[in-house]
Amino acid sequence: MNRENDDDRRVDDALDSLWYGLSAPSEVELQRIADAAKVEPRSLPAQRVERGGPRLAWAIAIAGIALLVGSGLGFGLGSSVTPSGTAAGTGVGLGFLPAPGWDVLQTGAEATQERPVIAIAANGAFAPEDTARGIRNSSGLPYSTLMALPQKGIVIVARFTISGQELAASQLYPTRSLPLRLRDASPYTAFPVQVRPERPLGQYLLRATANGQNVELQIYFGTSRPSPALIESAQRQIDRLVISSRKPSATVNSRALPLQPASVRATPPSRVLDRTLVCATALFAGARDIEAKGHRGTGRSGGTWLRPALASVTSGPSANGGPQNPTILDNSLVWMTAGRPSAASTLVEEGLLSDLYRTHIWGTLAVNAQRCRLTKARVTLSPRGLQGGALGPFEDSFSCATSRRVVVRVRAVVASAAVLRSFRAFARTTVPIQEGELVVQTEAGKRLVYAEVLDSGRARLFTAGSCFPS
């Protein structure tokens, strides 16, 4: 018995020593984890969403009246032309398919830059003034409805314009896939400051380019602190946003084929991460370009680097974390660092927000999953034909004019088997890189950029002769 107790004690002591011999995140790191977690929207609490017959019946009654009043006033009642309860993706046109209990007003015309298509959805009845005025000839904002919006009320205003018509303004509309996600929306008080200052509304803005259309969603909640149930209800209606203005094309096969095999196997972890991607470049001030930049590693302490060797490629205006660019890194197509970053290492060096972009959280290697997709294009990892050499401790950057898309190949040998996991807009790994290379070339095969980073801290950057220091 004593022997058994001694053995048990030995096991417990061993576990104790192991437990307290393990490193643990600092308070600062834990705070960053908490901050990153809170970026995600909250899900529905345990209580059920209120839905009921009386409300639906009331909505139907109002809808009937509104249809009679509004049919001659230049707008259509969404529920009368699109079946409710149908998935958004099956609709044709621009607008909303109303979720159960929702009303929709929409112009239903083809979008032009001069006259955007406007669709408005509300989870209750529209004010009679708004339905009588019609939205085609108004400002597009159901002002009376918003002024009387109850605490659990929601109004979503969608404006559609054709993507590409607004040159620099197109930068405001990041490419997103449907259904749009409410969590990508930003608080919106710039216009018209606050619709109802005495009882502030929760105002949010979400812009996107999808299916060749720029869409701007203004989401208004009856309270400045919408509950998770209310938020989820708004998301359900956003799920029913229809953006399908392009007519069927004779070249449909070019968009459909070849279809990749429906393999469900995930990419296995590997010590070598090698991806070739085609990435959309951003239009800024009427021109498209990419910026290649990097520096060698500095601040080595023990086995870590305060500033690991870095190479990155961006396209588009430098973001500031505002509504149009939620994070400073959103214009990055790819970045890679080499060597183990220290806990204090950041990917952004300037500004008060740099601490938000820790390398070990955002990734030692990342590719922009929203602007890039895998391609089978063949890209040779070589600086042949390019000019450049070793990078110094300070960041060097070069701008290169491009077309709408560039082909990017990134190859990295990582310290342990890894996969690229989804994080924000990126697919990234946090495993330290031993050596990494990247090449950017045009779709026609003209090489623009070659970069290399090594865990020794060395970094090299080569660019085409047409690129210039920026």
Next chain:
Amino acid sequence: MPLHGQLNRERVRTPSSPEYDEAETVRRAQLGSSTAFDQLVRSRGSELYRYLVVRLRNESDARDALQETMTAAWKALPGLRQPASFWPWLVSIAARKAIAIAHARIPVDERDLDLLVRTDESLLEVWDAVGRLPPIQRDVLILRYRLQLSERETAEALGVRVSTVKARSYEARQALKEQLT
């Protein structure tokens, strides 16, 4: 047999401040208090990270799993019905994240010495001995004796029966006894 673990239970389960009421903090976090959630992450994050390190034996994976756990917890917290059972609930999320990450990778045999604050021989011996245990035994051992979950809570967190927890717990301790003597 688990007397030592039982004695440690309150010490581990009660965060340092005597005024700290975790259930109340959870309630505040459920209502949307950002500060309360921060407090929960700070009070439970280190223990959870150690579990994930032992389970996954890789610093990067453990950090990813911890981040994913806390993100999932933030999102699902309003749906937690019993604030008092926050800790086993959080551990069960972490256990699922660890399983998912472990399934999606190739095992790495290298010792990641950065995981340890010291690298003396005795500690490495324990590290290796625990590493030789099958994952389910490692899970049970840590959840029962370090994270101080009951047998029922451990079973729920790992999605196994209580009898399995008892059996794996016994096997894990026996295996460690043999390896460490």
